[in-house]
Amino acid sequence: MTPHTGPLNGLRILELAGIGPVPFCGMLFSDLGADVVRIDRTNAPAQGRGHDRYAVETRGRRSVALDLKTAADRDVALALIGRADALIEGYRPDVMERLGLGPDAALARNPKLVYGRMTGWGQTGPYATAPGHDINYVALSGALHALGPKERPAVPLNLIGDFGGGALYLAFGIMAALRHVELGGEGQVVDCAMTEGAISMMGMLYGEFAAGRWKDERESNIIDGAAPFYNVYECADGRWISIASIEPPFYAALLEKVGVTDAGLADQMNAGEWPEQRRKLEAVFRQRTRDEWCALLEGTEACFAPVLSLAEAPAHSHNAARGSFVEVDGVVQPAPLPRFSRTPGAVRHGPVRAGDGAAEALRDWGVDEALAERFR
Secondary structure, eight states: OOOOOSTTTTOEEEEEOOSTHHHHHHHHHHHTTOEEEEEEETTOOSSSTTSSTTOGGGTTOEEEEEOTTSHHHHHHHHHHHHHOSEEEEOOOTTHHHHTTOSHHHHHHHOTTOEEEEEESSOSSSTTTTSOOOHHHHHHHHTHHHHSSOTTSOOOOOTIIIIIIIIIIHHHHHHHHHHHHHHTTOOOEEEEEEHHHHHHHHTHHHHHHHHTTOSOSSTTOSTTTTOOTTEEEEEOTTSOEEEEEOOSHHHHHHHHHHHTOOOGGGSOTTOGGGHHHHHHHHHHHHTTSOHHHHHHHHTTSTTOEEEOOOTTTGGGSHHHHHHTOEEEETTEEEEOOSSOOSSSOOOOOOOOOOTTTTHHHHHHHTTOOHHHHHTTO
């Protein structure tokens, strides 16, 4: 087991087991040195998210398995809350309150606690108690409408709502609230809604829309698939490349490198010409394989990169040189981020089963020895 390292060394995070953004948020804290203890259900499955070595987002924790419907185990949870700097949970509104572990009870036990709540819709509002998943939350933000070809919105991965609009905003909110505590303030609740995180990330585009510079329809703008110079292209071998030659000097470099002299491609910002320009570039890029285009365009001013698969990305020379991936228990996975020059993060260990490390975690957090002894 790797010792705690990183800039968050000494920070204690209590995580209520869940799926999606809460475990990912816990991973971010653990990777940067925080001591993350997860409360699992006593009847949690032996396999599944958080309980096998492939659940990368659950790495680096210790687990205390509790039945929160019993008074004795709620006492253990409250004891951990009393020692935590922050708590993160992803249940629907009022679930934690019904368990007797809501913000009022937690802050009464620990007035300096930062209580992080992750939901899709937020703690209030007409949708607050409705079930949903990433695509639903992104749909309400306006982002889903903007993604994909003209014919229909694309079905994105759960990066926008769960991890970007959810986990990252929760982590940022918790750190901001901890700063308030550090300056002498009291603990508080951080209400993080994935749909609002997605809305926040759309800030630039909402500004462009208000200014009349963004068309509210798919495949009609520079960065949404309409522009031929900001797009993906299929190669002779069926693989793909990405081009992002937005600035005129980069676009000129692209045309020079690929050997295109067609005058029809010269008027870069004439949107009326984009469909035909894209067809011409499609024909050009189909003439060579992806590796041949890499040999020609990598390292140039053309703003180019190959489209790599999950199997390819870890072995790419740039990712390998920077150590962007690590291997833990035989599983290749993303390395801790961001990077720090003096206090680098680290993966302490891979995912653990429910209850693994409970006694040690309770002892390290200074919980009453009699309670800790139950888990030894």
